[in-house]
Amino acid sequence: MALDTADAPDQLLGEGDIPPVHEVNAAGASPFLLTSDHYGRVLPHALGDLGVAASELTRHIAWDIGIAGVAERLAGMLDAHLVAQRYSRLVIDCNRPPGVASSIPVISEATAIPRNEGLPDREREARRREIFDPYHHRIDAVIDDRVQAKRPTVLVSLHSFTPVYAGVARPWHIGALYNRDTVLPQLLLKHLRAEGDLVVGDNEPYAVGDLTDYTIPVHGEARGLVNTGIEIRQDLIADQSGQQQWAERLARIFTEIEVELHAERLV
Numbered sequence: 001m002a003l004d005t006a007d008a009p010d011q012l013l014g015e016g017d018i019p020p021v022h023e024v025n026a027a028g029a030s031p032f033l034l035t036s037d038h039y040g041r042v043l044p045h046a047l048g049d050l051g052v053a054a055s056e057l058t059r060h061i062a063w064d065i066g067i068a069g070v071a072e073r074l075a076g077m078l079d080a081h082l083v084a085q086r087y088s089r090l091v092i093d094c095n096r097p098p099g100v101a102s103s104i105p106v107i108s109e110a111t112a113i114p115r116n117e118g119l120p121d122r123e124r125e126a127r128r129r130e131i132f133d134p135y136h137h138r139i140d141a142v143i144d145d146r147v148q149a150k151r152p153t154v155l156v157s158l159h160s161f162t163p164v165y166a167g168v169a170r171p172w173h174i175g176a177l178y179n180r181d182t183v184l185p186q187l188l189l190k191h192l193r194a195e196g197d198l199v200v201g202d203n204e205p206y207a208v209g210d211l212t213d214y215t216i217p218v219h220g221e222a223r224g225l226v227n228t229g230i231e232i233r234q235d236l237i238a239d240q241s242g243q244q245q246w247a248e249r250l251a252r253i254f255t256e257i258e259v260e261l262h263a264e265r266l267v
């Protein structure tokens, strides 16, 4: 009977498991609020290795390679608040609406995730309750506090993409990803193109959508915040010097964009 499970919900995270939410520079003064849905690739102890080879668990299917180093540095350079999620997207993807197939994938690119196969609802719920919800509730609360304090908030959702997906090479160095925002992605694209040395993706390698994304539709669009997603190609930020260079480049660009948003009275 359903009542039994309600009385004793499955616990996913236990002793030795770290909290899902990671924050940097929470008192940062910048209008930019940075998020990183695929920051980490930690697995809860209870899930073992998900039935997946160790060599697969460091690939892009498990997390956004390199983005943690960029996000941390960028938060520091901009004096911006970063809210990030440490568990692997193979446990639950924090940028998918819960319930869609890719939320708890049984296959990612060409890799099967056996531990996600035939998952009982209560286990599915536990992943949501203990990883997805705390992360998104925290972003919600941060935005609430900023609104309350009458502080401007511009949401920037940071991601990285694999240079080759399913055998197809991707030419872009960086992309601006968006759906309903008509301001920030266009400004960002203008600045990225002006760099002169970049192949810039306009909603490439993919566009933001309500069924394929969560953070931008829910925290950006639904709350009326100026917002954009950013995707950086993973081979460019695989090491610390690449992460530093890209953080410096983005910090410079976002500092210029802040002036433009200010002139438009958007921050």
Ligand SMILES: [Zn+2]
Pocket (backbone or CB within 6 Å): 037, 038, 064, 158, 159, 160
């Ligand atoms: Zn991502």
